[in-house]
Amino acid sequence: MAHSSPVTDPAHDILRAQRRALDAIFNPRSIALIGASEEPGKVGRTLLEHLLASGRPVYAVNPYTPRVLGHATYPRIGAIGQPVDLAVIATPAATVPQIVAECGAAGVGGAVIISAGFREVGPAGAALEQEVLQAARQSGVRLIGPNSLGVIRPPTGLNASFARAAARSGSVAFLSQSGALGAAVLDWSQNENVGFSAFVSVGSLLDIGWGDLIDYFGDDPHTGSILLYMESVGDARALLSAARAVALAKPIIVLKPGRTPGALRAAASHTGALVGPDEVIDAALRRTGVLRVERIGELFAMAEVLAKQPRPRGPRLTIVTNAGGPGVMAADALLQHGGELAPLSAATLERLNAVLPAPWSHANPIDVLGDARAERYARVFEIALADPDSDGLLAILTPQDMTEPQATAEALAAQARGAKRPVLASWMGGPSIAAGEAILNQANIPTFPYPDMAARLFTYMWHSTRALRALYETPMAVDDPADRAERDAAARLIAAARQAGRAALDEAETRQVLAAYGIASVATRSAADEAAAVAAATELGYPVVLKLRVPAELHKTELDAVRLNLPDAAAVRRAMGELRAVAAARLPDRPFAGVLVQPMLNDGYELLLGSTVDEQFGPVLLFGAGGTLVELLDDRAVGLPPLTTTLARRLIERTRIAAALRGVRGRPPIELARLEELLVRFSQLVAEQPALREIDLNPLLARWTPGADPPLVVLDARLLLHPPTLPDEQLPRPAIRPYPRQYITQLQLRDGTPVTVRPIRPEDEPLLVQFHHTLSERSVFLRYFAPMALDTRIAHERLTRMCFIDYDREMALVAELTAPDGARRIIAVARMIRLRGQPVAEYAGLVSDQYQGHGLGTAMLELLIRIARAEGIRRIVAQVLPENRPMQRVFQKLGFRLKHDWSEGVVHATLDLDDAQQSSGAPL
Structure with a gap:
């Protein structure tokens, strides 16, 4: 048998220090202030006063005075002679490089x-x-800043x-x-x-970035939600990787200014001209389940709402109000931000009619009228919360005589x-509603002074739920054989x-690359x-289209170089x-290159599918309505590669043409499942061929004719290339790592x-x-302890x-068998999880009972060792x-050191790859 379990013992010496690499900053045992001062109004004095109040040992460093605030100073950090976890540096910018080296x-x-005084000057x-x-890199010191206001950790007293x-x-x-x-x-x-588990002024993000911080506070027991005010992205892949790992467990809410669009840039493709950087940020955050808000107040309000209330199952909100105007305000905000008014079923209407006066609104918003007392409200609340067609409740109260x-x-x-859907409230007014508002807050019902803000926050909750659901909804498999010959040939052609x-690629090359996917x-x-x-048109069948052959970077329609629907x-x-x-008129310096002849197809919707490169997030995808008026139609959605069928469906749904x-x-409807698969394949093309600078498939015809073959066909395409002066290692990479096909192995x-x-x-x-149905109780026990x-x-x-x-x-390998009837089965799983920010990985493996003893567990661990080397x-x-003697023998065979921990009842296995010999790669 070949089973093991991930490391779970917090006392494990090898891992303990690695797991919390940033504890030196956020949970230091001792602190040195470099630049301590006694002069009132100086930053060095304020910092020292705050640090001394933390109760930790604090060492003041100042080479120009022997004492500061009654405390002895040290001329430099190396003279302290005691261990120091955290250094706070408040000295002129020119001195900082040397000080950081001394800290190391x-x-x-x-x-x-x-x-301050760095890149901003x-x-x-x-x-x-x-x-x-x-x-810092040479000495191993991790940095917050420069140009930082500092770090505060209220639960531990650090300021x-x-x-x-x-x-x-x-x-x-x-x-x-x-x-x-x-x-x-x-x-x-x-x-x-408002209370904080941490306040971090990140400054220039020189070393520690958003990804590091999200990882750290994602594990922090004091933190329930993570709020970011973000001006620049920094390391996009690290940000998205961390956010994706944490967002499912803790809300991550971002306020990112800069939504106002600038002028469309000149670009050689429709996609390049259409995709703005803010749209890409939206798409990136949505892809990881991060919620983006528009106002600073919403940042903290959403943290409160998500901490106090369950997420909605859908976008439908029931609004209960005692005044028509506020109800309309809430409904407008709800609909403008992508929510829906919950429909009132016949049964719900009947129940409401029984408890409300005849003049009530008979619709959602439910206007209980201005004379509504608490008893009437209570009956309506009960009915609304029992309605299965509602995903949330907003209660609005305005102070009237009754x-x-x-x-x-x-x-x-x-x-x-005990409600399983979110309940929000807007108690409007001043002192007269304060006691009621306090009761609601004590009951964990968020209250807002204005109903439109409450409705808008409900839509944010729904968008967050929907994004997380899309991330973890099981997609359909897209046939993708391991034979890579066509795609490798496409890469060589590019x-x-x-x-x-x-x-750019020419027409024939473009068709070959597209066909490979x-x-x-x-x-x-x-x-x-x-x-x-004429011969080509006769062969293809009339009517036909003629297109002037022009360089791919030029738009044919702008040159008047297309003739449509030619009947004979x-x-x-x-x-x-x-x-x-x-x-001759438009391209006088170029010899006539002939024309392209194509059949005239007009039995479908013209779509645009494209890609371009964002400076921060690398390759991005665009999908929407296509054709010659694509810029004017302005119907598009932006996403990041790679896609699954679920993510492709969500991308389609964000357009009006959907x-x-x-x-x-x-x-009739088009074959949407086929369109989803095509988007998945296109995203693979974008992710796997980084030398492609921009791609335009416009129009991509989605045909409504039943039985049309093919149902989706590219009528015009342009594949633009990065210049050869850009080295391969500098080609843009996807912000989300694509499927690592290089690790597919046949055994x-x-x-x-x-x-x-x-x-x-x-x-x-x-x-x-299916795999878990093949495991015995003993195999499960040995794997999970x-x-x-x-x-x-x-x-x-x-x-x-x-x-x-x-x-x-992490890297998880599965061993897959294919039966004669084509059915696939997984018979083993092996996994290694990288410790965050460290070159250390935890291994776990499990083999189906029927295939234990065949050497499969050994082979998969050996493959993971090779992958580990490749991954650093x-x-x-x-x-x-x-x-579990068989697994211990496997570890020993592959060079692991074993150490029995009798107190915990486990055996620790460790393999140092710097010392171990390269794996032989022998077959099973």
Whole structure:
């Protein structure tokens, strides 16, 4: 048998220090302040006062004075002679590189650089900043800043900042790239009674970035939600990787200014002109389940709402109000932001009619009228919360003569207790509603002064739920054979074109590349003269289209270089003459290159499918309505590669043309499943061929004719290339790591049975369910160190975490058999999880009972060791039960060191790859 379990022992010496690499900053045992001052009004004095109040040992460093605030100083950090976890640096910018190097030599783990005067002052400051980074990397010191307001950890009493206002203790980690905004938020939080698990002014994000911080506070027991004020993205892949790992467990809410679009840039493709950077940020955050809000107040309000209320199952909100105007305001905000008014069923209307006066609104919003007392409100709340067609409730109260704000709040609190859908409230007014508002807050019902804000926050909750659901909804498998010959040939073709200095692929090359990814192009013939054009048109069948052959970077329609719907040979000859004249007038320096002849297809919707490169997030995808008016139609959705069928469906649904694709005005729907598959294949093309700078498939015709073959066909395409002066290693990479096909391996069991070992995919969830049915209770016990019921093992929530992995963070291999009837089975799983930010990985493996003893577990661990080397892993660790002798022998065979921990009843296995010999790669 070949089983092991991930490391779970927090006392394990090898891993303990690695897991919390940023503890030196956020939970330091001792602190040094470099730049301590006694002068009132100086940053160095404020910092020292705050640090001394933390109760930790604090060492003041100042070479120019022997004492500061009654405390002895040290001339430099190396003279302290005691261990220091955190250094807070508040000295002139020019001194910082040397100070960081001295911190490293003194064994300091982390530093917060308060000092300003770096990249924000120009090129000289930017160069100085790089010196600081180099010193930190060489010495192993992790940095917050520079140009930081500091770090505050209220639950532990740490205040390493010069902020004037204190921070209350709470569950919100607030990470701000603006020190001034952060200081204002701290002031505001005092009046609003907002508490923080951490306040971090990130400064320039020189070293520690968003990804590091999200990882850290994702594991922090004091933190319930993570809020970001973000001005720049930094390391996009690290940000998205961390957010994807944390967002399912803790809300991550982002305020990112800069939504106002600038002028469309000049671009050689429709896609390049249409995709703005803010749209890409939206798409990236949505892809990881992060919620983006528009206002600073919404940032903290959403943290409160998500902490107090369940997420909605859908977009439908029931609004209950005692005044028509506020109800309309809420409804408008709801609909404008993508929510829906919950429909009132006949049964619900009947129940409402029984408890409400005849003049009530008889619709949602439910206007209970201005004379509504608490009892009437209570009955309506009960009916609304029982309605299965509603996903949430917003209660609005305005103070009128008959209104009972306090009693109504008590009624709402009673009805909301135990509700499985979110309940929000807007108690409008001043002192007269304060007592009722307090009752609601005590009952964990968020209250808002205005109903439109409450409705808008409900839509944010729904968008967040929907995004997370899409991320972990099991997609359909898209046929993708392991044979890579066609795609490898496409890569060679692209490389040759770049080496030749060409800016784009020609028509034939474009069709070949698209075909390698299963994307059909319309039948096309080249013709150099009238006779050849007529012959091609006769072969293809009338009517036809003629297109002037022009360089791919030029738009044919803008050159008037297309002639449509030519019904016969005479029309083809006339069109040929017209296109010769166009070429002579519009392209006088180029010889006439002939035309392309294609059949005229007009039985479908013209779509645009494209890609371009974003400076921060790399390749991005665009889908929407296509054709010659694509910029004017402005119907598009942006996403990141790679896609699954589920993500492709969500991309389609964000466009207006999606409604037509489902069938409209008597036309049948197109084959949406085929369109989803095409988007998946296109995303693979974008992710796997980084030398493609921009792609335009416009129009991509989605045909409504039943039985049309193919149902989706590219009528025109352009594939533009990165210049050959850009080295391959500098080509843009996807912000989300694509499927690592290079690790697909073919093996044979000892009895000759062929097995494919490949990285796991989201589509594998059904196969994993079958796999768990093949395991005995003993195999399960040896793997998990305890019994685990089958229902628990195959729960969707659990298996999605097994299948939807970030290949930068972990690598899971499955061994797959294919039966003679084509059915596939998973017979083994092996996984290694990288410790965050460290070259250490934990291993776990499990083999189906029927295939234990065939050497499969050994082979898969050996493959993981090779992958670990390729991925920069330097150590693999695991745990195994003492009675699992077969796995211990496998570990020993492959060079692991074993150490028995009798107190914990486990055996620790460790493999240092720097010391181990290269794996032999021998077959099973």
